[in-house]
Amino acid sequence: MFTKILGTGGYLPQQVRTNADLERMVDTSDEWIIERTGISERRIASPDETVASMGLIAAKRALEAADTDPGEIDLVICATTTGDKAFPSSAVEIAGNLGINGVPAFDLAAACAGFSYGYCLAHSMIMSGQARKVLIIGSDMMSRACDPKDRTTIILFGDGAGAMVLGASDEPGTLAVHMSADPQFGPLLSLKNPPRGSNGDGCYLYMKGNDVFKHAVVSLAKLVTKTLELGNLTDKDLDFLVPHQANLRIIAATAKKLHLDMSQVIVTLDKQGNTSSASVALALDEGIRSGRIKRGNTLLLESFGGGFTWASALVRY
Numbered sequence: 001m002f003t004k005i006l007g008t009g010g011y012l013p014q015q016v017r018t019n020a021d022l023e024r025m026v027d028t029s030d031e032w033i034i035e036r037t038g039i040s041e042r043r044i045a046s047p048d049e050t051v052a053s054m055g056l057i058a059a060k061r062a063l064e065a066a067d068t069d070p071g072e073i074d075l076v077i078c079a080t081t082t083g084d085k086a087f088p089s090s091a092v093e094i095a096g097n098l099g100i101n102g103v104p105a106f107d108l109a110a111a112c113a114g115f116s117y118g119y120c121l122a123h124s125m126i127m128s129g130q131a132r133k134v135l136i137i138g139s140d141m142m143s144r145a146c147d148p149k150d151r152t153t154i155i156l157f158g159d160g161a162g163a164m165v166l167g168a169s170d171e172p173g174t175l176a177v178h179m180s181a182d183p184q185f186g187p188l189l190s191l192k193n194p195p196r197g198s199n200g201d202g203c204y205l206y207m208k209g210n211d212v213f214k215h216a217v218v219s220l221a222k223l224v225t226k227t228l229e230l231g232n233l234t235d236k237d238l239d240f241l242v243p244h245q246a247n248l249r250i251i252a253a254t255a256k257k258l259h260l261d262m263s264q265v266i267v268t269l270d271k272q273g274n275t276s277s278a279s280v281a282l283a284l285d286e287g288i289r290s291g292r293i294k295r296g297n298t299l300l301l302e303s304f305g306g307g308f309t310w311a312s313a314l315v316r317y
């Protein structure tokens with residue numbers, strides 16, 4: 001038995017925040033942001049939107065693409081670190097709104113590696129016979145987690161949700177998965193929950209950007225090499241890299257390590273920024289819906305985030 005991607009979906013809020021908008025918020029410039037990150041604009045959720053409401057739309061689109069009835073889903077995973085409540089979880093809320101009942105549903109916190117962690121878990125649950133079809137969602141509202149006065153973080157992040165239905169299959173499918181964490185670097189990238197009774201001031205995302213950048217490049221190089229080894233493939237077998245969308249320079253370094261031309265890399269961060277746990281799912285959905293990624297293509301999905309956490313999937317689409 002194998003697992004296969006049956007369908008994907010995505011959702012981006014309507015409001016666009018451009019680099020020109022950020023020039024009015026903090027001491028920065030369009031040129032600096034594009035040169036250092038590759039980002040031109042990102043989407044910002046409206047006050048009435050939540051991680052669950054964004055995830056629900058992405059999930060509906062993934063179910064439709066997978067030609068799957070919500071009643072066929074055996075497990076709902078929502079990767080997020082910005083849900084509006086601890087419980088009921090965003091996954092349970094999404095399941096409820098889809099009419100999915102009597103199956104496990106839970107949120108998964110692995111920061112920007114969340115969706116890839118969810119993929120690894122969904123694959124394992126199907127391979128162990130505990131599920132046939134799993135709905136994996138990555139949804140985050142990082143714009144609210146960043147200090148609007150901190151130019152080193154507010155420029156990077158956007159809001160959005162991506163989703164996928166992964167199903168049991170007679171043909172491959174998922175060729176290898178890998179996930180890991182290294183707690184020693186936790187202080188370099190953190191997001192505290194506000195203490196009860198506080199108004200949340202001071203509980204914004206903290207990032208030592210330059211150090212995170214260096215660790216991300218090194219860890220991702222090791223991750224993609226290991227994942228190819230696990231799947232008994234080489235970089236020559238890859239059609240597309242579907243990377244976490246944190247910084248174009250990090251993505252380019254990983255592509256170079258894999259000897260891939262940038263035309264073989266799905267890049268969405270120019271229009272979306274870093275959407276944390278939604279990023280890989282949104283990039284994959286964009287690659288598929290634009291017609292660039294086709295059935296039979298070999299893909300490498302990878303992500304890296306706070307913790308540090310990192311995860312990957314080598315996939316025949």
Ligand code: COA
Pocket residue numbers: 027028029032033036037112151152155189207208209210211212213216246247250304305306
């Ligand atoms: N506009 C203008 N100048 C800025 C700025 C901004 N938005 N943000 C920082 N700067 C300044 C700094 O203050 C610094 O000035 P100084 O030299 O006078 O001290 C200078 O630009 C260089 O800062 P530095 O942090 O070294 O820049 P960088 O090239 O590392 O780029 C990031 C900063 C954040 C874009 C980059 O480090 C990065 O992408 N890090 C990893 C992000 C990531 O992967 N995050 C999460 C993983 S999920």
